[in-house]
Amino acid sequence: MTRQSRGGGPGGIGASSKVRDETTGEAPDGSDGIQLRRRLGRADLRAVSEVRKALRDLLRHWGKPGGSEIAELLTSELVTNALVHTDHDAIVTATVGPRGLRVEVRDFVGRRPKPRVPNADDGTHGRGLVLVQSLADSWGVRAHGVGKVVWFELNGGGMV
Numbered sequence: 001m002t003r004q005s006r007g008g009g010p011g012g013i014g015a016s017s018k019v020r021d022e023t024t025g026e027a028p029d030g031s032d033g034i035q036l037r038r039r040l041g042r043a044d045l046r047a048v049s050e051v052r053k054a055l056r057d058l059l060r061h062w063g064k065p066g067g068s069e070i071a072e073l074l075t076s077e078l079v080t081n082a083l084v085h086t087d088h089d090a091i092v093t094a095t096v097g098p099r100g101l102r103v104e105v106r107d108f109v110g111r112r113p114k115p116r117v118p119n120a121d122d123g124t125h126g127r128g129l130v131l132v133q134s135l136a137d138s139w140g141v142r143a144h145g146v147g148k149v150v151w152f153e154l155n156g157g158g159m160v
Contacts, residue, residue, distance in 0.1 A: 033096050034058065034095070036054055036055065036058045036093070037091065037092070037093045038054065038092050039089060039090075039091050040083065040089060040092060042086075042087060042088050042089050042090075045083060045084070048079055051079055051092055052072045052075065055071060055103075056068055058094060059096065059101065062101065063100070063156020067154055067156045070135050070154060071103065071154055073131065073135070074131060074135060074136060075092065075103050075105070077128035077129070078105040078128070078150050078152070079092060079105055081105075081128050081129070082150070083107075085109075086107045086147075088107055088147075089107075090105055090108075091106040092105050093106075096156075099153075100153055100154050101154045101156055102151060103152055104149045105149065105150050105151070106148070106149045107148060107150075108146050109147055109148070110146070111148075112141050113141060113150060132150075136152035137152075137154055137155050138152065138153045139151060139152040139153070
């Protein structure tokens with residue numbers, strides 16, 4: 001497992017018919033929290049906005065001002081990376097608990113992502129993990145069966 005904290009150094013989505021809620025409600029580990037879990041079809045990036053909306057609904061009354069917007073941005077980056085760079089499905093899990101928000105994006109390719117310095121001539125590519133590294137309170141990558149999970153955490157001021 002790789003774990004990094006802010007400033008810590010290196011370290012398709014389908015259309016609505018393909019985006020499926022697997023579970024929503026209480027966190028499965030029995031902790032005091034709520035969870036959103038979705039399986040996303042491969043390569044169709046049109047559903048990124050649906051994931052953002054579902055997360056926004058989950059976080060409507062969570063945390064400090066601006067926390068929901070940061071969570072949406074970082075989730076969009078991780079989901080987009082998973083679908084663009086793996087050409088496989090992905091599973092997004094967002095859990096809100098007493099300590100804050102944890103978002104995990106699982107894909108089915110074992111290649112580990114690495115933050116890279118964005119090239120000014122490369123449009124908008126290469127900035128996703130740099131944003132995660134800059135804005136998340138902690139983040140990391142861990143192997144998960146066939147594939148990996150890229151995750152981040154945000155402390156929402158302790159409010160659920």
